[in-house]
Amino acid sequence: xxxxxxxxxxxxxxxVTGQAATPQPVTAAPALPAATPMGEYWPGRELxxxxxxxxxxxxxxxxxxxxxxxxxxxxxxxxxxxxxxxxLAHRVGLRVAVAAQTREQAAELARRITAVSDRxxxxxxxAGKKPVTVDGVRTVTGxxxxxxxxxxxxxxxxxxxxxxxVDPQMASADVLLVDEAWQCTYADLGALGALARQVVCVGDxxxxxxxxxxxxxxxxxxxxxxxxxAPVALLASIGDAVAVHELTSSWRLGPQTCALLSEHFYPxxxxxxxxxxxxxxxxxxxxxxxxxxxxxxxxxxxTDPALLAxxxxxxxxxxxxxxxxxxxxxxxxxxxxxxxxxxxAQAGAVRAMLADxxxxxxxxxxxxQGLERPAVVAxxxxxxxxxxxxxxxxAGRMCVTLSRHRAHLSILTDPATMAILDAAxxxxxxxxxxxxxLAAL
Amino acid sequence: xxxxxxxxALRVAARDQGGPVPRLLHSxxxxxxxxxxxxxxxxxxxxxxxxxxPDGRTETGSGAHGLAAIARAAGCAGGDLGTGATALVDxxxxxxxxAGLATAYADPARCAGLDVAxxxxxxxxxxxxxxxxxxxxxxxxxxxxxxxFMLGVVPGADHAHAWRQALSVPAALGGLHSWHxxxxxxxxxxxxxxxxxxxxxxxxxxxNALNDARSWDRPESLHIAAARLATRCDAADxxxxxxxxxPLWRARAVHTGFVCHGEAVVGAGxxxxxxxxxxxxxxTRLKSGTAVTGWAGDPMTxxxxxxxxxxxxxxxxxVEEGALTVTIGGLRKTGYRPAAGETLTVIPxxxxxxxxxxxxxxxxxxxxxxxxxLSQGATPTxxxxxxxxxxxxxxxxxLEPTED
Numbered sequence: 001x002x003x004x005x006x007x008x009x010x011x012x013x014x015x016v017t018g019q020a021a022t023p024q025p026v027t028a029a030p031a032l033p034a035a036t037p038m039g040e041y042w043p044g045r046e047l048x049x050x051x052x053x054x055x056x057x058x059x060x061x062x063x064x065x066x067x068x069x070x071x072x073x074x075x076x077x078x079x080x081x082x083x084x085x086x087x088l089a090h091r092v093g094l095r096v097a098v099a100a101q102t103r104e105q106a107a108e109l110a111r112r113i114t115a116v117s118d119r120x121x122x123x124x125x126x127a128g129k130k131p132v133t134v135d136g137v138r139t140v141t142g143x144x145x146x147x148x149x150x151x152x153x154x155x156x157x158x159x160x161x162x163x164x165x166v167d168p169q170m171a172s173a174d175v176l177l178v179d180e181a182w183q184c185t186y187a188d189l190g191a192l193g194a195l196a197r198q199v200v201c202v203g204d205x206x207x208x209x210x211x212x213x214x215x216x217x218x219x220x221x222x223x224x225x226x227x228x229x230a231p232v233a234l235l236a237s238i239g240d241a242v243a244v245h246e247l248t249s250s251w252r253l254g255p256q257t258c259a260l261l262s263e264h265f266y267p268x269x270x271x272x273x274x275x276x277x278x279x280x281x282x283x284x285x286x287x288x289x290x291x292x293x294x295x296x297x298x299x300x301x302x303t304d305p306a307l308l309a310x311x312x313x314x315x316x317x318x319x320x321x322x323x324x325x326x327x328x329x330x331x332x333x334x335x336x337x338x339x340x341x342x343x344x345a346q347a348g349a350v351r352a353m354l355a356d357x358x359x360x361x362x363x364x365x366x367x368x369q370g371l372e373r374p375a376v377v378a379x380x381x382x383x384x385x386x387x388x389x390x391x392x393x394x395a396g397r398m399c400v401t402l403s404r405h406r407a408h409l410s411i412l413t414d415p416a417t418m419a420i421l422d423a424a425x426x427x428x429x430x431x432x433x434x435x436x437x438l439a440a441l
Numbered sequence: 442x443x444x445x446x447x448x449x450a451l452r453v454a455a456r457d458q459g460g461p462v463p464r465l466l467h468s469x470x471x472x473x474x475x476x477x478x479x480x481x482x483x484x485x486x487x488x489x490x491x492x493x494x495p496d497g498r499t500e501t502g503s504g505a506h507g508l509a510a511i512a513r514a515a516g517c518a519g520g521d522l523g524t525g526a527t528a529l530v531d532x533x534x535x536x537x538x539x540a541g542l543a544t545a546y547a548d549p550a551r552c553a554g555l556d557v558a559x560x561x562x563x564x565x566x567x568x569x570x571x572x573x574x575x576x577x578x579x580x581x582x583x584x585x586x587x588x589x590f591m592l593g594v595v596p597g598a599d600h601a602h603a604w605r606q607a608l609s610v611p612a613a614l615g616g617l618h619s620w621h622x623x624x625x626x627x628x629x630x631x632x633x634x635x636x637x638x639x640x641x642x643x644x645x646x647x648x649n650a651l652n653d654a655r656s657w658d659r660p661e662s663l664h665i666a667a668a669r670l671a672t673r674c675d676a677a678d679x680x681x682x683x684x685x686x687x688p689l690w691r692a693r694a695v696h697t698g699f700v701c702h703g704e705a706v707v708g709a710g711x712x713x714x715x716x717x718x719x720x721x722x723x724x725t726r727l728k729s730g731t732a733v734t735g736w737a738g739d740p741m742t743x744x745x746x747x748x749x750x751x752x753x754x755x756x757x758x759x760v761e762e763g764a765l766t767v768t769i770g771g772l773r774k775t776g777y778r779p780a781a782g783e784t785l786t787v788i789p790x791x792x793x794x795x796x797x798x799x800x801x802x803x804x805x806x807x808x809x810x811x812x813x814x815l816s817q818g819a820t821p822t823x824x825x826x827x828x829x830x831x832x833x834x835x836x837x838x839x840l841e842p843t844e845d
Contacts, residue, residue, distance in 0.1 A: 193815025
């Protein structure tokens with residue numbers, strides 16, 4: 001016999017519109033907690049300082065069942081997630097489940113939330129029963145995940161994969177915040193839906209799609225396929241019931257980069273730079289443009305030593321530059337530089353070439369998603385190829401490549417690429433987009 | 442060296458030898474007891490099917506008769522699918538053509554006879570399982586051959602005709618049987634049992650539908666789609682891991698970063714429960730958190746049993762003095778524990794079948810939660826809460842702040 005959860009009938013929330021399509025879920029907060037005067041500080045109150053962020057808070061607070069927040073690169077997604085979780089827990093008294101896509105992202109989110117809230121815990125693997133605190137973050141092991149406050153107002157952070165193993169009878173939440181939601185498949189979100197009746201998806205629609213190792217041919221062309229990014233599938237299946245609030249201010253990218261990315265990768269969501277004035281200054285005192293393309297011949301494929309040496313050489317050159325933010329400037333340190341490449345083998349080789357500069361962050365596009373550095377040296381994904389490769393022409397990969405820098409991007413391009421894309425553009429939409437982007441660099 | 446250059450070297454060797462050279466010691470294509478060679482092509486709305494059974498007899502037919510031909514060749518015209526027959530094909534076009542035909546006759550009520558319904562159920566099984574690498578339901582003989590051998594021709598020129606010539610395989614459809622025998626000799630890659638169990642599970646479902654005279658083609662809910670995607674991903678992951686159990690494939694995988702090979706500079710037990718391996722190649726795919734297994738010897742050394750392997754999790758990777766150091770923690774306290782100075786091969790640990798099973802049952806339980814509008818595919822309704830006026834005012838504002 002099925003046993004209803006004890007709190008199943010305790011909800012006082014009532015639908016405002018439409019008919020209840022599904023039974024009501026468990027809710028941890030049947031009523032608003034003792035009201036904190038709005039004038040006083042409460043964790044997450046900073047959201048009210050920006051209308052864009054306040055709209056997201058309003059949607060979640062007022063009870064929209066599904067809220068999607070597409071955000072441009074550098075819009076402050078992690079900050080939004082941290083503040084929103086804190087506000088919903090402290091001010092609204094909700095039980096908030098936060099799902100990240102990787103362990104690193106979950107740990108980083110837990111740190112950020114802990115900085116503004118003392119009611120957060122990170123779900124970690126392990127069999128220990130006693131919660132421990134690591135780097136100021138309270139942790140709880142997967143088997144012992146419980147809400148500890150009877151009256152709600154609490155936050156649990158974990159990876160989406162970890163949340164799948166949490167017993168919804170014991171730890172169902174009022175609202176599920178999905179960070180980097182465009183990296184979460186519809187199939188995974190469907191399962192996570194059992195945890196909470198209200199879902200807020202925050203992410204960047206321009207990023208690399210979720211990694212799916214199996215064949216997806218069965219759902220080719222289906223916007224609601226299980227392999228699709230969850231927000232895309234949600235909009236396709238229940239678009240009318242979804243509240244969409246775009247974050248269209250980038251605090252990382254400069255105006256030139258914003259214009260380039262808006263035109264080619266976010267035509268439906270153009271965004272603008274709100275980054276403070278900053279630049280990389282060359283040794284001769286001139287300011288480097290935001291994006292500079294360096295054509296470099298590659299005759300021996302994507303791992304041509306000429307390409308890799310040029311990447312390492314450019315990164316080394318940048319350490320002779322300065323980094324200006326507003327009126328202050330300092331030497332551009334190795335820690336201020338990243339090298340972004342499409343392939344693991346390229347990253348390994350460049351890392352070796354820059355072994356004397358261990359501070360330089362070298363990684364693949366996938367690995368460096370979500371990270372930023374003042375100056376970036378990148379390899380155009382088509383470098384070394386002599387035919388249009390789907391991997392290299394993936395729009396998400398190109399977009400991430402072009403959006404990791406704050407002040408300056410040096411991008412190495414292959415002079416042979418344009419002719420290849422020209423030839424393929426008539427029949428291949430990816431090639432056509434790739435050609436347009438390359439021409440704009 | 443890169444994997445592309447490794448493959449080029451194999452092509453050159455094959456050209457010099459005048460015949461195919463192996464890329465795998467094991468067979469990459471498990472099969473069942475009964476094998477049928479199948480070819481199907483669509484002409485307008487009609488699908489023509491030709492099948493050669495294990496007895497060498499050729500059965501042909503179009504539309505429903507094509508499905509009946511499949512059932513006769515596979516020996517299941519009476520409605521008993523038995524242990525299932527493996528379909529041998531040499532092009533994915535055959536499966537695409539069969540997909541629509543099988544689905545059209547999925548409901549026995551639409552079939553003129555039991556043989557048509559049985560052929561539909563069997564073909565439906567093939568089509569669904571074909572998306573799972575390492576399946577025993579279908580073998581794309583051309584793909585399996587390319588996986589196991591390398592021909593001495595330029596990339597893209599190793600088409601079916603070239604392989605048939607190289608392997609002395611007759612040109613007709615019946616030749617697929619001898620072609621299959623030529624490329625699947627020897628033992629099958631280890632670690633594919635779980636995929637076979639999935640094959641069996643789906644076949645049982647097809648048989649049950651046939652016995653109950655109901656359609657095997659269910660409408661696809663998000664739950665079913667998610668389960669199908671999960672089995673595809675699990676099969677792909679298991680198959681990739683199984684390939685690394687083959688020494689020849691490991692030799693290639695050194696150049697793709699999946700196999701790390703080097704010397705233990707800190708042995709297990711010397712510094713906590715951690716082991717540090719120093720490798721010359723820097724392009725490893727191992728990263729912090731990756732579960733790994735390893736053993737003494739170079740990549741071509743046969744993989745020993747679990748008792749003679751170490752297992753753990755990558756704690757950190759770093760480049761020190763031009764070499765890669767991989768620190769592995771969480772080592773088992775029993776069994777083989779490598780000492781400093783030993784030459785080691787480290788690969789990603791194969792997926793745990795018990796974890797796969799556990800995840801599937803967990804996800805299925807979540808999807809069965811009836812209140813979830815997400816898992817049930819329902820349109821949600823909002824349960825409203827009161828919102829303070831200050832939030833409404835802040836959200837209604839038009840001016841974004843500027844950074845100080």
